[in-house]
Amino acid sequence: MILAAGKGTRMNSELPKVLADLNGRPMIHYLLDAVIASGVDKNPIVVVSPGNKDVMQEYLNDYNVIYAVQEQPLGTGNAFSSIRSVLADGIDTILNFYGDHPFVSAQSICQIAQSHQGKLSMVTAMLPDFEDWRRNLYHWGRIIRRNGRISEIIEFKDADDSVKEVKEVNPGFFVFDRQWVFENIDKLTNDNNQHEYYLTDMVKIAFNEGVEIGDIKIPTEEVIGVNSPEELAIAEQVPRARG
Numbered sequence: 001m002i003l004a005a006g007k008g009t010r011m012n013s014e015l016p017k018v019l020a021d022l023n024g025r026p027m028i029h030y031l032l033d034a035v036i037a038s039g040v041d042k043n044p045i046v047v048v049s050p051g052n053k054d055v056m057q058e059y060l061n062d063y064n065v066i067y068a069v070q071e072q073p074l075g076t077g078n079a080f081s082s083i084r085s086v087l088a089d090g091i092d093t094i095l096n097f098y099g100d101h102p103f104v105s106a107q108s109i110c111q112i113a114q115s116h117q118g119k120l121s122m123v124t125a126m127l128p129d130f131e132d133w134r135r136n137l138y139h140w141g142r143i144i145r146r147n148g149r150i151s152e153i154i155e156f157k158d159a160d161d162s163v164k165e166v167k168e169v170n171p172g173f174f175v176f177d178r179q180w181v182f183e184n185i186d187k188l189t190n191d192n193n194q195h196e197y198y199l200t201d202m203v204k205i206a207f208n209e210g211v212e213i214g215d216i217k218i219p220t221e222e223v224i225g226v227n228s229p230e231e232l233a234i235a236e237q238v239p240r241a242r243g
Contacts, residue, residue, distance in 0.1 A: 001045040002035070003079050003172075004028060004056065004099035005070045010228050016052040018099030019059050020226065023236055027226060030102035032063050037106035040095065040113050045086060047079045075196025076172075077188040084182065094181065096174040096199070101225045103238070104173070108218040116175040120206045121214030122150070123173035125223050130167075133238045136224050136231045141200055142166040150215060151207045153200040157193050170200060171223035175214070184209075 004018045011020050018028040028046075035044050045066045048056045053069060068086045070079040080096065087094075095113060097104065112123060130138040141153040142163050153170045154163050184205050188197040206213055226232045 001047060001068075001080070001083050001094060002028070002031060002097050002099050003047050003076060005047050005049040005052065005073070005079055006100070007049075007052070011232070012229060016048075016056060017227070019055070020100075020232060022102055022226070022232065026059055027102040028060070028099040031097060031099060031104065032060070032065070034104055034106045034109055035097070036063075038109035038113075039106075040109055045083050046099070047082055049073065075190065075194070076199035077185060077197035077201065080181075080199050081185055087178070092178050094176045094178055096172070096176065098172050098225060100227065101171065101173075101223065102235075103224050104218070104222045108222055111218060112173060112175060112216055115216045116214055118214060119177040119180040119211050120202065121175040121216055122203065123171050123216045123218055123223065124150070125169050125171055125217075125220050127167045127169065127220070133221075133224065133234050136226070136234055137169050139227070140169040140171070140225075143168040143170055146207075149207070150203060150213045152204040153198075155192065155194075155198060155200065171225065172200075173216075173218075173223070174199070174202070175216075176202070180211075 006017045008015045008017045011017050019026040036042055043064050043066055045068050047068045047070055049070055066086050068083045070082045124143055127134050139156045141155045142159055143150055144152045144154060187205055188201050190197050221238055224235055224238060226235050
């Protein structure tokens, strides 16, 4: 599934953010091409909003995707919940990506799917610093570990200065066991600075339950996301390992 319900406000555009032009193509096209080429899912679910569904369908007309609608902008956890009504029977594993992360390759998507075991796995990125193109990752959630184990993700807007010093960040690429995630996702709360239901809080739920959280590494350049015109300009200059 691909989360794509966000507006283009921070991109200074009337188009949804995931349709921003990246070297001549909408950002989300790169990700959709990689998902389909990976063979993991020929008909990915794209989560849209009531306000952007029509334009998303127009721009994704060449792709055979399934649409789920997030009725209200209540956060990524709420967006994830919206796929329940369209998820086919017999699907046991759900991969989660974001439409504004255009550089993940088909090979890495295969690696993520094949590496997953248990109830929850996630991609993490360890950085030496936030210089050069890595500035695009500075405002991401920080991965917190206890005794070497992933215990939670603290979103940047909820982080204090000490947490912001953490160099391990969350790209937002998750793999969930279907039964486990839907048994637990309604436990999410919006007790945070944004008053949103964060999908990333599933990590804390898993840790508190004693669930082993899988830790997957892919090339760091592939996890880059775009959230502003400045970040888009940086992304356009990044060497991308795509295959």
